[in-house]
Amino acid sequence: MRLFLFVFKRNLLILNFLDFIIATACFVRFFLPYFFDEDLKMETRFARITTPVPGPRSIELMQRKKAAMPHGAISNLPVFIKKADDFLLTDVDGNVFIDFGAGIGVLNAGHSNPKILAAITRQVQSFTHTCFHMAMYEPYIALTEKLNNLTPGDSPKKTYLVNSGAEANENAVKIARRFTGKSAIVAFEHAFHGRTLLALSLTGKVSPYRQGFGPMAPEIYHLPSPHRSNSGFLQPPESTNYDAGFIAEQLKTVVPETDIAAFIVEPVLGEGGILPCDQKYLDALFDFSRSRGILIIADEIQTGWGRTGKLFAMEHFGYEPDILVTAKSIASGLPLSAVVGKAEIMDSVQPGGIGSTYSGNPVACAAALAGIDFIVENDLAGKAGKIGSITREKLASLVENHKNIVDVRGIGAMNGIEFVVDKTSGKPGTEIVRAVQKICWENGLVVLKSGSHGHVIRMLPPLTISQDGLREGLEIFTAAVQKL
Numbered sequence: 459m460r461l462f463l464f465v466f467k468r469n470l471l472i473l474n475f476l477d478f479i480i481a482t483a484c485f486v487r488f489f490l491p492y493f494f495d496e497d498l499k500m501e502t503r504f505a506r507i508t509t510p511v512p513g514p515r516s517i518e519l520m521q522r523k524k525a526a527m528p529h530g531a532i533s534n535l536p537v538f539i540k541k542a543d544d545f546l547l548t549d550v551d552g553n554v555f556i557d558f559g560a561g562i563g564v565l566n567a568g569h570s571n572p573k574i575l576a577a578i579t580r581q582v583q584s585f586t587h588t589c590f591h592m593a594m595y596e597p598y599i600a601l602t603e604k605l606n607n608l609t610p611g612d613s614p615k616k617t618y619l620v621n622s623g624a625e626a627n628e629n630a631v632k633i634a635r636r637f638t639g640k641s642a643i644v645a646f647e648h649a650f651h652g653r654t655l656l657a658l659s660l661t662g663k664v665s666p667y668r669q670g671f672g673p674m675a676p677e678i679y680h681l682p683s684p685h686r687s688n689s690g691f692l693q694p695p696e697s698t699n700y701d702a703g704f705i706a707e708q709l710k711t712v713v714p715e716t717d718i719a720a721f722i723v724e725p726v727l728g729e730g731g732i733l734p735c736d737q738k739y740l741d742a743l744f745d746f747s748r749s750r751g752i753l754i755i756a757d758e759i760q761t762g763w764g765r766t767g768k769l770f771a772m773e774h775f776g777y778e779p780d781i782l783v784t785a786k787s788i789a790s791g792l793p794l795s796a797v798v799g800k801a802e803i804m805d806s807v808q809p810g811g812i813g814s815t816y817s818g819n820p821v822a823c824a825a826a827l828a829g830i831d832f833i834v835e836n837d838l839a840g841k842a843g844k845i846g847s848i849t850r851e852k853l854a855s856l857v858e859n860h861k862n863i864v865d866v867r868g869i870g871a872m873n874g875i876e877f878v879v880d881k882t883s884g885k886p887g888t889e890i891v892r893a894v895q896k897i898c899w900e901n902g903l904v905v906l907k908s909g910s911h912g913h914v915i916r917m918l919p920p921l922t923i924s925q926d927g928l929r930e931g932l933e934i935f936t937a938a939v940q941k942l
């Protein structure tokens with residue numbers, strides 16, 4: 459017995475000693491840097507990072523994710539969120555981040571907006587689903603009326619609701635084909651229109667979206683991007699005269715113009731690198747299309763609801779598209795999207811030709827009605843303009859002063875910072891952007907990336923962000939790029 463007690467106590471001692479060694483190693487590896495690295499200790503009012511990023515609880519959940527989910531479904535920020543409030547995200551380890559991603563442009567009206575939450579709660583307490591195609595409800599109608607009134611242009615319009623951006627784009631294509639009786643759709647290189655197979659076929663970026671998923675849907679064609687960057691990363695094909703003849707010339711080796719039902723265009727490239735369409739190119743495109751009975755579909759999924767400084771980005775260019783597709787911030791995080799089109803185009807589809815079980819789910823409609831009112835009443839488009847000027851003013855000098863930054867650009871609160879490996883080669887700074895993102899996370903700022911080479915940091919903060927919150931986020935970003 460005495461021998462047993464002796465062995466037991468010794469083992470206990472050894473175990474305690476091992477625990478002690480492991481705890482000390484963790485402390486030195488993860489926590490000590492925060493006490494000694496002056497840059498990491500930047501005074502922050504909103505962001506609060508108290509563990510390594512990801513913290514222990516997030517790491518645990520990440521292991522469960524790895525085991526339970528396919529590798530193809532990734533997440534950018536390596537933490538799990540417990541709570542979100544206005545422009546702040548709190549993770550399961552208690553770290554607080556300033557959110558410059560807004561769920562990829564979905565939370566224009568801010569996370570957990572009380573007015574929207576109240577509308578959602580009211581609707582949930584009445585009913586959550588009937589399937590509109592089986593039994594109808596008023597919020598759907600009220601929302602379509604609102605969309606018909608708020609989208610650009612004076613033409614009488616009609617709206618159909620679906621669930622995601624991709625699904626809305628698919629419906630826009632079907633409707634354009636039905637109305638024109640033609641089948642070809644022309645999209646643009648570098649564009650992003652979604653991941654379902656027809657939407658993916660429209661998307662003009664190969665990796666990682668298209669690899670191994672072919673064949674793509676037929677009768678989809680791509681022209682070079684009509685978007686223009688100061689850095690030279692993207693330029694529309696050069697011409698001294700952007701006119702209908704120029705577009706006809708572009709199509710000569712692509713598809714007969716008589717086969718084209720519609721062009722689909724993002725007025726400002728989101729996923730493609732934050733680049734507005736060249737105005738003269740767009741003029742030529744509208745001129746060409748109008749004279750040939752071809753429709754223009756504006757994909758305003760990312761640019762809508764005040765993001766660019768106007769309610770819809772097409773307002774910057776002075777055009778009414780034939781069909782406008784909107785999603786993301788339409789319902790502040792609930793799955794909803796809409797196809798808004800000129801009435802005669804939308805009415806060309808036979809009864810039952812468009813439909814979906816969850817089309818215009820009543821809870822999502824309630825969120826959208828409250829969210830849109832909030833966006834309009836609080837002039838979030840105007841606020842986006844201010845966010846944009848502060849952002850670009852604060853970051854502009856980096857183009858001259860930072861070895862890896864070649865462009866700071868944007869429109870409203872949709873801003874991008876383009877990175878290169880070095881300014882002589884101009885090679886896209888894909889790895890550098892990854893590093894910047896990581897340093898930002900570690901210091902409490904969530905930023906997205908974009909661009910076909912993943913070499914552009916994308917900033918899409920909620921439009922409700924306070925000036926102090928915005929400035930703090932920009933300071934974290936500036937400090938992060940100084941650490942490269």
Ligand SMILES: Cc1ncc(COP(=O)(O)O)c(C=O)c1O
Nearest residue numbers: 622623624650651652728759760
């Ligand atoms: C311009 C644009 N179109 C389409 C989509 C696809 O939307 P969803 O992911 O809701 O299908 C996105 C999403 O990022 C987008 O930015």
